[in-house]
Amino acid sequence: MNDLSLLAARLRTLAPSCGPVRLISVDGHAGSGKSTFASRLAAALDGAPVLRLDDLATHESFFTWVDRLREQVIGPLSRGECAYYAPYDWTARTFAAPRALESAPVVLIEGVGAGRRALRPHLARLLWMDLGAAESWERGRRRDGPALSAFWDEWTAAEAAHFSADPSRSHADTLVRQLPVGYEWLEGPGAAAGVNHSVTQRERVAPPS
Secondary structure, three states: OOOOHHHHHHHHOOOOOEOOEEEEEEEOOOOOOHHHHHHHHHHHOOOOOEEEHHHOOOOOOOOOOHHHHHHHHHHHHHOOOOEEEOOEEOOOOEEOOOEEEOOOOEEEEEOOOOOOOOOHHHOOEEEEEOOOHHHHHHHHHHHHOHHHHHHHHHHHHHHHHHHHHOOOHHHOOEEEEEOOOOEEEEEOHHHHOOOOOOOOOEEEEOOOO
8 A cells, every 4th residue: 555545435435424525624733744644635536625724714813714614615515516715815914816616526624623613514524633732833833934933822822722622633533643654544532432442443554656
């Protein structure tokens, strides 16, 4: 196994969750590798559309995008229509022209809060990038450099408050862990349906060469 084709195949077999769409969320702490993983999974899904929640958050409010997501994305997809959402321009500090998100058999949503309470009824599967907050944030700070240190201070406080009030990991169907080469995924707390048991299956995948 040298790609994410097995996971992609399993996601395709899920029952639709948002009209005809299987909506898959990739959640986790900032810096945990969500964007890279979602891009690789989308490629394994033959170019599945991906909504990045960074396009919905703003400087003024990192997590109050639920109403816009419902109106601009969930509503149209539930009707089998192409969705149009206004992405936020982090440089201009304003919303840009609407961008299309095609209705497809599988659509991915990636970003911090993608598995929040308000979205879970519309999801076919919730994936959680299983890297702790401190390590994720340190990775993010190294990636973005000292120029964004003040932004990260503000973000980490807001993220901690969000997950304290509305945790995602405890509802995740699948935990995704990055390996030195590729990923492994394990059954998540949400898949157990309240039954405590140890993980019985572990799968490893490597990214395409």
